[in-house]
Amino acid sequence: MYQVKELSQWGGVSIRTLHHYDQIGLLKPDLIGENGYRYYGDQSLERLQQILFFKELDFPLREIQAMLDHPGFDRQKALRAQYELLQSKKNRLETIMETVKETLLSLETGQKMKIKEMFKGMDMQAIEAHKEKYAQEVEERWGHTPAYKQSQQKTAHYTAQDWERIQARTAAIYSQIVAGMGRGPADPEVQAAIADLRQSFCDYYYDCTPEIFKGLGEMYVADERFTAFYENIQTGLAAFLSQAIAHYCEHLPG
Amino acid sequence: MYQVKELSQWGGVSIRTLHHYDQIGLLKPDLIGENGYRYYGDQSLERLQQILFFKELDFPLREIQAMLDHPGFDRQKALRAQYELLQSKKNRLETIMETVKETLLSLETGQKMKIKEMFKGMDMQAIEAHKEKYAQEVEERWGHTPAYKQSQQKTAHYTAQDWERIQARTAAIYSQIVAGMGRGPADPEVQAAIADLRQSFCDYYYDCTPEIFKGLGEMYVADERFTAFYENIQTGLAAFLSQAIAHYCEHLPG
DNA sequence: ATAAACTATCACGTAAGGAGAGGGTCAAGC
DNA sequence: GCTTGACCCTCTCCTTACGTGATAGTTTAT
Numbered sequence: 073m074y075q076v077k078e079l080s081q082w083g084g085v086s087i088r089t090l091h092h093y094d095q096i097g098l099l100k101p102d103l104i105g106e107n108g109y110r111y112y113g114d115q116s117l118e119r120l121q122q123i124l125f126f127k128e129l130d131f132p133l134r135e136i137q138a139m140l141d142h143p144g145f146d147r148q149k150a151l152r153a154q155y156e157l158l159q160s161k162k163n164r165l166e167t168i169m170e171t172v173k174e175t176l177l178s179l180e181t182g183q184k185m186k187i188k189e190m191f192k193g194m195d196m197q198a199i200e201a202h203k204e205k206y207a208q209e210v211e212e213r214w215g216h217t218p219a220y221k222q223s224q225q226k227t228a229h230y231t232a233q234d235w236e237r238i239q240a241r242t243a244a245i246y247s248q249i250v251a252g253m254g255r256g257p258a259d260p261e262v263q264a265a266i267a268d269l270r271q272s273f274c275d276y277y278y279d280c281t282p283e284i285f286k287g288l289g290e291m292y293v294a295d296e297r298f299t300a301f302y303e304n305i306q307t308g309l310a311a312f313l314s315q316a317i318a319h320y321c322e323h324l325p326g
Numbered sequence: 327m328y329q330v331k332e333l334s335q336w337g338g339v340s341i342r343t344l345h346h347y348d349q350i351g352l353l354k355p356d357l358i359g360e361n362g363y364r365y366y367g368d369q370s371l372e373r374l375q376q377i378l379f380f381k382e383l384d385f386p387l388r389e390i391q392a393m394l395d396h397p398g399f400d401r402q403k404a405l406r407a408q409y410e411l412l413q414s415k416k417n418r419l420e421t422i423m424e425t426v427k428e429t430l431l432s433l434e435t436g437q438k439m440k441i442k443e444m445f446k447g448m449d450m451q452a453i454e455a456h457k458e459k460y461a462q463e464v465e466e467r468w469g470h471t472p473a474y475k476q477s478q479q480k481t482a483h484y485t486a487q488d489w490e491r492i493q494a495r496t497a498a499i500y501s502q503i504v505a506g507m508g509r510g511p512a513d514p515e516v517q518a519a520i521a522d523l524r525q526s527f528c529d530y531y532y533d534c535t536p537e538i539f540k541g542l543g544e545m546y547v548a549d550e551r552f553t554a555f556y557e558n559i560q561t562g563l564a565a566f567l568s569q570a571i572a573h574y575c576e577h578l579p580g
Numbered sequence: 581a582t583a584a585a586c587t588a589t590c591a592c593g594t595a596a597g598g599a600g601a602g603g604g605t606c607a608a609g610c
Numbered sequence: 611g612c613t614t615g616a617c618c619c620t621c622t623c624c625t626t627a628c629g630t631g632a633t634a635g636t637t638t639a640t
Contacts, residue, residue, distance in 0.1 A: 077586075082441055084449025091588090092628060107636060108588055121429070121444050128422060128448075133627070151430045158423045162416060168382060169412045175375070176405045187336055190375050194382075195338025331617075341618090346597055361605060362619050387596070587636065598625075605618065610611100 073103060073111040083120050098137045099123060122147070125154045129161065129203065153206045160199050167193030238276050245269050249313065250306045257316035266320045282321050289317030327357065327365040337374050351493060352391045353377060376401070379408045383415065383457065407460045414453050421447030492530050499523050503567065504560045511570035520574045536575050543571030 080087045093099035094110065099119055101110035112120075119140060126136040139145060171192045178185045245268050252262035273280035280288075292298050292314045302310040334341045347353035348364065353373055355364035366374075373394060380390040393399060425446045432439045499522050506516035527534035534542075546552050546568045556564035 075587080082445045084445065086628080087587090088628065088630085096627095105587095109636085110587085117441065117444060124445070124448050125422070125426065148430065148433055151426055151433070155423060155426045155430075158419060158426065162419050162423070165412060165416050165419065168379070169409060169416070172379065172405055172409045172412065176402065176409075179402055179405070187371065190371060191336045191338065191378070194378050329618080340597080342597060342599090345619090350596095359618095363605085364618085581640100583638100583640085585636100585638080588634080590632090592630085592632105594629075595626095599623090601621085601623105603619080606616085608614090608616105610613085 073113060074117075075112075076110050079112055079117070079120065082117075083124055085124070093123070093133075096133065096137070098133055098140075118147070122150065125151075129154065129157050131203065157199070157202060157206065160202055164193055164199060238272075241272055242269075245272065246305060246309075249316070250309060253306070253308065253312050257312060257319050262316050263320055263323075266316050270320075282324055285317060286321040289314045289321070292317075327367060328371075329366075330364050333366055333371070333374065336371075337378055339378070347377070347387075350387065350391070352387055352394075372401070376404065379405075383408065383411045385457065411453070411456060411460065414456055418447055418450075418453060492526075495526055496523075499526065500559060500563075503570065504563060507560070507562065507566050511566060511573050516570050517574055517577075520570050524574070536578055539571060540575040543568045543575070546571075 076087045076090050079085075080090055090099065090110070094101060099112075099116060102113040102116055103111040105111060122140060123133075123136055126139070127133070131139075139150070171189070171194075174189060175185065177183075245265050248265040248268075249262060252259050252265065255262065270280050270285050273285070292302060292310045299310040302313060330341045330344050333339075334344055344353065344364070348355060353366075353370060356367040356370055357365040359365060376394060377387075377390055380393070381387070385393075393404070425443070425448075428443060429439065431437075499519050502519040502522075503516060506513050506519065509516065524534050524539050527539070546556060546564045553564040556567060
């Protein structure tokens with residue numbers, strides 16, 4: 073277990089930065105002593121490394137958090153993408169260096185430069201596009217749906233405390249569902265919890281229409297990353313959830 | 327003359343950014359139409375280029391402004407320094423890329439990395455030191471005087487509006503002095519303006535004692551960079567200022 | 581036991597713009 | 611001469627990723 077100072081020195085960041093990352097939930101200590109001290113383990117080191125790599129590439133912290141917490145985040149894949157992005161950043165730097173050199177030359181020879189040459193390499197669009205590509209790859213097909221956008225808009229203003237409340241509420245619902253797994257997906261209490269779940273989606277993220285909700289339920293078994301996420305909570309939960317949601321959607325009033 | 331959109335496209339910055347640069351006095355348009363439109367000339371292009379180069383190296387805008395406005399700023403020298411700094415930034419990127427690669431390798435072989443290796447290249451200290459070196463070089467011999475330090479302390483908290491006020495006041499004083507150039511350095515109105523000038527130095531930068539003020543006046547003709555700066559406002563201004571300040575200092579009460 | 585070197589939590593401040601409202605201006609085509 | 615689309619302006623509030631104290635508890639070293 074390492075303390076803040078060690079981490080901050082290794083990572084070349086300030087202690088305040090680690091406090092900040094803790095506050096927004098980007099990098100929580102593995103353990104908090106009864107004196108309030110933050111203690112980090114080896115996993116946190118890896119996570120910090122990932123954070124710093126992404127930060128080097130100018131990803132906003134919120135996106136970094138979303139990517140690292142995405143069920144099915146793949147560290148190897150991420151590292152490979154990071155390498156590529158660093159490469160293009162390097163290329164951009166080299167272009168700028170050429171521009172500087174050419175400018176020097178034009179000063180010495182007294183030759184006027186073309187305007188476009190003066191700013192070659194300065195626009196970030198190429199890299200930004202590249203970045204977006206990776207970020208979208210992580211989010212795959214959800215990135216362009218209107219529901220996703222709404223979710224982004226809503227969650228943009230959530231504070232750290234909001235997130236804690238949301239996580240607490242969601243966890244409570246899942247534990248309700250897990251508790252009812254023995255009684256089958258049509259069990260009234262299970263169905264009530266499913267209704268709660270949908271309501272919480274509506275409250276916190278986006279209009280979770282019956283159609284969307286149905287699609288979500290199907291995805292829980294069709295998409296291995298979601299499956300992994302829920303199986304991790306409880307074996308069999310992914311399939312159970314999927315069935316319970318299907319049942320819920322079929323028996324909606326109206 | 328170019329409009330904001332052209333400039334913004336060439337430089338790969340937003341229009342809002344140009345507005346901002348105008349507001350803080352970093353890049354003022356060469357001409358403002360009576361419709362309020364901003365028009366930039368070729369000199370502004372060069373200045374924008376310099377700004378972007380420095381920004382690429384993470385210099386804060388305030389420092390960029392200070393360097394570009396420093397009497398005796400040398401574009402060639404700046405470009406050479408920028409090239410070097412870009413080089414070290416590139417080296418740092420390459421180190422990070424190696425770290426990414428090694429991390430990948432350690433994942434594949436299952437070998438654990440040493441902590442320091444995990445973060446190799448992430449700290450910016452080396453480059454920051456390099457940057458500081460150049461910034462100090464620009465300020466040359468003023469950098470270590472107590473007056474300079476006081477000035478740094480005072481100006482550190484100035485806002486954009488403060489700077490606008492200061493520039494406006496200073497410009498007004500200089501135009502007073504220029505207007506009085508025909509009447510000689512001892513003219514009462516000129517002397518009043520000189521007193522104002524010294525007062526404004528005291529207010530905004532540092533205790534401008536009579537001795538310092540005298541030295542400053544001499545520098546205006548002795549140091550070519552200052553001379554160039556004032557000659558640029560009005561031919562003959564440097565010498566006139568110098569004489570007027572000398573006269574002022576000799577006739578101080580007490 | 582006392583100093584030095586850690587740690588913590590507020591609370592406020594900052595830089596460099598982004599976003600958007602609300603509203604003028606200019607050139608082209610009809 | 612009028613509209614329309616592409617410009618431009620100012621103004622105000624918002625955001626990100628922390629920096630900067632202030633104040634105070636804790637651990638370790640002498």
